[in-house]
């Protein structure tokens with residue numbers, strides 16, 4: 001049994017919220033640099049250069065990479081031998097988000113009620129996903145999500161007969177519909193299988209997987225590569241203003257599903273695909 | 281073509297810009313996004329005047345992050361324009377000449393752009409830190425209670441934008457993507 005003080009969770013989440021909004025992770029920087037060397041459109045290259053400059057300014061001056069600092073999505077993987085002490089875990093995470101967004105000069109983009117729409121003023125609550133795993137570690141992933149791209153995300157309840165082609169078409173449809181609205185170049189997270197909510201959660205999780213890494217399942221890896229190439233042939237390009245870089249990565253997660261179904265979720269993210277991980 | 285243009289816009293400048301032009305704006309523009317547009321529409325419906333005279337002006341669809349001490353503004357990039365489509369034709373018919381945002385516009389907005397010889401610019405989405413450097417001063421002029429969504433007057437210097445839809449209704453999002461399409 002390991003004891004983790006709840007304040008430790010709050011402090012960690014606070015720091016992670018700030019860090020992740022000023023500095024892209026190294027996997028994202030790498031795929032981004034690759035894109036700068038392969039983009040064929042002159043305007044596209046100019047836009048990618050601006051985005052590179054933007055990243056530099058953001059980390060040097062501690063200005064958010066994007067003004068939409070997102071709704072904070074937090075994944076908690078909690079070892080079953082961990083005992084939290086000092087208060088409610090959920091409150092601790094939200095307190096970390098609150099402090100991070102207030103102290104870090106991050107934008108407060110959350111409304112208390114989806115229809116009454118009054119800003120909560122501190123970007124809480126976060127969307128928290130818990131998973132209990134073996135061991136005595138706590139793994140925290142913070143992935144703030146901007147809504148320009150979130151709004152273009154889709155769930156498709158396909159039929160088993162739609163098969164592989166159906167899945168690919170679903171992804172391409174979502175990407176084309178997103179187009180310039182999702183601040184391309186995008187990162188595309190895909191969840192295939194499970195149930196309605198499981199595939200959406202897998203698509204979100206897929207976005208936190210390092211860009212440029214691939215699924216361990218051979219056919220899924222092939223699909224990731226093929227889809228990335230086909231997306232980059234759509235011509236949408238950086239900023240949606242034409243070019244050969246429409247997506248930086250396609251990450252796919254799969255799960256067993258029902259004999260009658262083939263759920264597919266496509267979570268579109270922009271080039272500001274923020275994710276950071278720490279372990280307590 | 282690269283051009284330097286002063287804002288508010290002159291009717292001649294607005295009408296002469298062409299989709300694909302790279303433009304640097306210098307002067308004053310106003311921010312408004314979802315909630316501010318809703319309030320402006322309510323003001324118009326109630327027969328009240330708008331918080332600023334839109335004639336010749338440019339609206340930037342943007343809600344900044346908070347400014348650090350000594351800075352005029354925080355991160356300040358464009359938000360998706362289509363959420364404002366519902367309100368835009370009325371503002372264009374009142375004399376608004378320019379908009380800065382990102383993403384596609386509705387057919388009704390396009391018609392209103394053509395009808396009023398206006399222009400829709402794109403700023404690069406997700407470049408808020410860079411774009412903030414072209415904003416020299418900012419002042420909340422209305423709806424302060426809306427926080428990031430309040431209407432701000434911005435003093436900009438060489439603020440970089442690209443003409444996405446010109447007064448003839450040409451849409452760069454359609455033409456540019458088409459010319460780089462390599463699908464079977």
Ligand code: SF4
Pocket residue numbers: 066067068069070145146147148149150181182183270271272357358359405406407
């Ligand atoms: S989609 Fe991403 S880059 Fe674009 S405004 Fe939203 S958070 Fe920023």
